[in-house]
Amino acid sequence: MKIKKLILFFTMCLFISCNSIQEKMQLQKEYNTLYTQKQSLENTISELNAEITTLTNERNALVKGKDPTYIVKFKIKQGTYTLDIWEHVKNEINAVEFEIPVCKDFYNHIDIGQDITNSFKYGSLFVNGDFSVLHMRVINKRIE
Numbered sequence: 001m002k003i004k005k006l007i008l009f010f011t012m013c014l015f016i017s018c019n020s021i022q023e024k025m026q027l028q029k030e031y032n033t034l035y036t037q038k039q040s041l042e043n044t045i046s047e048l049n050a051e052i053t054t055l056t057n058e059r060n061a062l063v064k065g066k067d068p069t070y071i072v073k074f075k076i077k078q079g080t081y082t083l084d085i086w087e088h089v090k091n092e093i094n095a096v097e098f099e100i101p102v103c104k105d106f107y108n109h110i111d112i113g114q115d116i117t118n119s120f121k122y123g124s125l126f127v128n129g130d131f132s133v134l135h136m137r138v139i140n141k142r143i144e
Contacts, residue, residue, distance in 0.1 A: 054143060057142070057143035057144075058143055061143060061144065068104075068143050068144070069101050069143065069144045070101060070102050070103065070104055070106075070107035070141075070143055071099050071100070071101050071102070071141070071142050071143070071144060072099065072100060072102050072106075072107060072110065072138060072140070072141050073097060073098070073099045073138070073139050073140035073141070073142075074097065074098055074099075074100070074116070074136055074137065074138060074139065075095055075096070075097045075135075075136075075137050075139045076095065076096045076097075076098075076134065076135065076136045076137075077091055077092065077094065077095035077096070077134075077135055077137075078091045078094065078132050078133070078134055078135075079091060079132060079133045079134075079135050080131070080132040081131040081132065082131075097139065099140075107141060107143075110138050110141070111138065112138055112139065112140060112141060113137065113138065113139075114137065114138045115135055115136065115137050116136040116137065116138060117134065117135070117136040
């Protein structure tokens, strides 16, 4: 009789344990889904805040009685495929930043952090044997 009770007890523990594991797996799956949705909503909020800022700046320019000027700040630098840390430091020191006015369509179709060009430098390969690229990246946008 005691053996039957022990077997019944262990069977119930195993059953409860399996349900607990299944519940944990289901909760983990739900958590992952909710976390992904949260990240998506945070990205949407960030995009909408950027759009609000853009529209506010456009409105401010129009209130002042002038057409808005769309200005984009770029950073141009060389990227070299090498393990030499000093080459990377040199590339960063030689980087150039500049701002230019652009049309509204271009302004609206680029994002901060976007690489505008990522072209391979064939001259460096043939002359110096360097494998390098020229990066032109958007680092800021504003409306005046």
